[in-house]
Amino acid sequence: MKPATLKEIAQKLNISVSTASKALKDYPDVSKKTKALVHELAKTLNYKPNSLAVNLRNKETKTIGLIVPEVVHHFFSSVIKGIISQAEKKGYLVIILQSNESYKLEKKQLNLLMQQRVDGILISLANGTADFMHLNEIVAQDKPLVMFDKIAKLVRCSKVIIDDRKAAYDATQHLIDIGCKKIAHFRGALLPQNSIDRFLGYKKALLDNQMDYDPSLVYICECGDKSFEEGKTNALQLLEDHTDVDGIFINTDLVAIGALTAFQEKGIQVPNDIAVVGFSNWFMSSVISPSLTTINQPGFLMGKTAFKQLYKEIKSKKKNKPIALKEIILQTDLIQRASTTLSS
Template structure:
């Protein structure tokens, strides 16, 4: 049996011998029409289960009620929480989100942005890749009057609102905690220095050492390229096998810290009595490692929700925004991996 065709606005107009524009105005309750006409059209539409073609309406209004969102990795715990926050906030405001990932590569980020722009999204949420050192692909949104809100990983190559956590302060508090626990030779498994949030965490680490009278040792800083568990393992191995090994390690993310923990445990080091360990991000896994991992909570859900609110507010006011930078606070979460006593 053939599927029954969905009734259209033109069908209602034909059956009631009215113009399509009159039917449209009646369905929207225009006061210029008689109450009798409005009632007749609405009753007919309800009886025949008429639903408006939302995509067509939005096309005529030059909007889709869809936001684009690009993150480096969808399965990454921090980004999965930002996605969740952005989705739930967008839904409350009548928007949906079309999601893409860059795999932390500029080439894939460009392709994703071109796809989303072609799909007609109203605006873009993006955490840029580690390779992003230009922004022509993002400027294309602004040229079409579509606002862009950057969050977490940002670039100054694009003028527009940016939302980050206070990476400097979070790193500073993490390292200050390690120092207060009695650690004096603190290494840092960092990110790439050209990436703004990684650089801020490095500077927070360095400042905490200086403020507490400890000498900064460049040999104890190892930049991670992929920000991976394997890098955490390999760099910890090289540090601990060096002539002057550290007694604590502050890692750029919890995933890197997990690799560091795996090496230390497999090599017989006692955490935290011999080596203290600190991550950053406060993944769910941090509670379930042995020992549990101290970390810095960067509140991914809150960041995603706030970024979504910022973009929707720009759309509401038909504004592309200025170059404001909003910083959200972090919170030190102390667990067993960094407490000697």
Template sequence: MNFNAITIRDIAKALGLSVSTVSKALRDSYEISTQTKKLVAEYAREHNYRPNPLAQSLKKGHSKTIGIVVSTIENQFFSQVINGIESVAYKAGFNVIITQTHESYELEVKNVAQLTHHALDGLLISLSAETKDVEHLQHLNKQGLPIVFFDRVSSDIKTHKVIADNLKGGYDATKHLIEAGYKRIAHITSPPNISITQERLAGYKQALKEAGRPIEEQYIKYCPHGGRDTEEVEIAINELLALPNKPDAIFTTSDRITTTTLFLLNKAGIKIPNDIALAGYTNTTLADVLNPPLTSVYQPAFEMGQKAADMLLQLILSKRPVTEFETITLPTQLFIRQSTHSVG
């Protein structure tokens, strides 16, 4: 806005009115005559007047922008969530500012600070893989900044949350592998501190238990950065392959871990599903054209974004402090494809 736009004062001067009259005319106040309103409106249109949003926000005390924190928008799951958020935010006249943590706690803290440096009406966040405490958010929340968690949430802050049914997602995938005849089902997942890891792992364990299978810790591998680095997935896979009882199936969580596992197994010449079956969380639209087509747990990302934005807007627009918070759980969908074709 450094470019020279015309101001309300310019209009006032040109029309021989006061700034307050112009302002009121523009906002269609009852105090202003129809004639004057027309005059002002016309002049404003002709000269392409745009109210300075900075001044408006400063005066009104809200900026009509919300912040988003995700690990990376390169992950289709998150870009879909963001699309959902934007679809409702824009309808309500809100702008969004997106920041990425790249799974780093340090960057998360920095980004949140960056965001609040700018004027924010609310924050939508999915925690980074490294994040173990949420003091940086707690403080802001106490100060009155509305926050809504989605995907990777924290139980340490009482606020609205939107998550997928991670337990069921893990359960469904694992159960499917069991029913398809696989015996030694491994699990490669994100670090244990984040909510989705715990929930999906619980689903995995529950399915095994129900089938009377033992839960073997050697089959459970964690990637400290949720698969951000290929190496961490490679280590996990190598450890699994080095086991005396190699797994005959792998259940992966997170887009990155899933696709990296697929890549590494292919690269190692391991046939999927004949040597090892693969079922993984992913929201890529490419699951159908992968080699082989991938059995996947799909999350309603767009809806998650919509819900989260809805709830945040509700918090922002609420006249009185909200004390009752809810957690929305969205169903996931298991798509069965060739990467887990039945044994025999």
């Protein structure tokens, strides 16, 4: 049955639309008899309130936009779960879009979300994003915007991140502490801030321990849908270029698993020949052999925190109050497993 309108219910009962609306909302100035009649007819005629119209009258759509580089990526899937867990509690619909690490697609998707009149936007930048004008335009239009994970420092909005530089430093320091003398780094793409910070953390740990920084030990991985293959390819190239490397800090777990696979195929013993540290603590990192030492990156918590901050900003805007921008830094920790546990 096609849902009835409020006007149709009012006409059938010979009452005003305003009275029918008040009856459904249980206003005290409507009689119990009228309320019962309205509720019974609404159920019979399959009446559904037009929530969009109500929300627009309240100057909100109860929807937010979310743009991530990859939906199926283990880290971003955890972030999405965290966002949705909080959005549902507040009655918000989340429109999820995937940029595929494309700057052009990211711009197009931001425009789409603005056309949909979302109440706010959450975004983790694509690897290809080097120009931030499209983001600054969102801020200029007074639309609440919260960035997470892959951010732009030059955009004036709230951000939810980890201390990538410190986490990378800790990962590299762990390799040094177990006795590694020549440590390579499989870094992410050149543009994302988190990739830059992880590289800088790796480099600083070397220099702080009076170890030479050698740029030929740094290999780039775009970390897209071919992360596993990139890990294998770079690991094989590393074995050709540097026969004496005894440790690697790798930008993501999936790349690290690719590297472990290549070493296994070549008969390289991990960790006795080469110790390996990954990043993000994907569930596979604990079940592969050898299990992977990694940095625990709290994706679910990041999603929850990002939504909570966006929600605060949406409510501040609705009340015409100034928005308090924040940079929220979540804690990480090193989880030591078999890939760095040397046998005696």
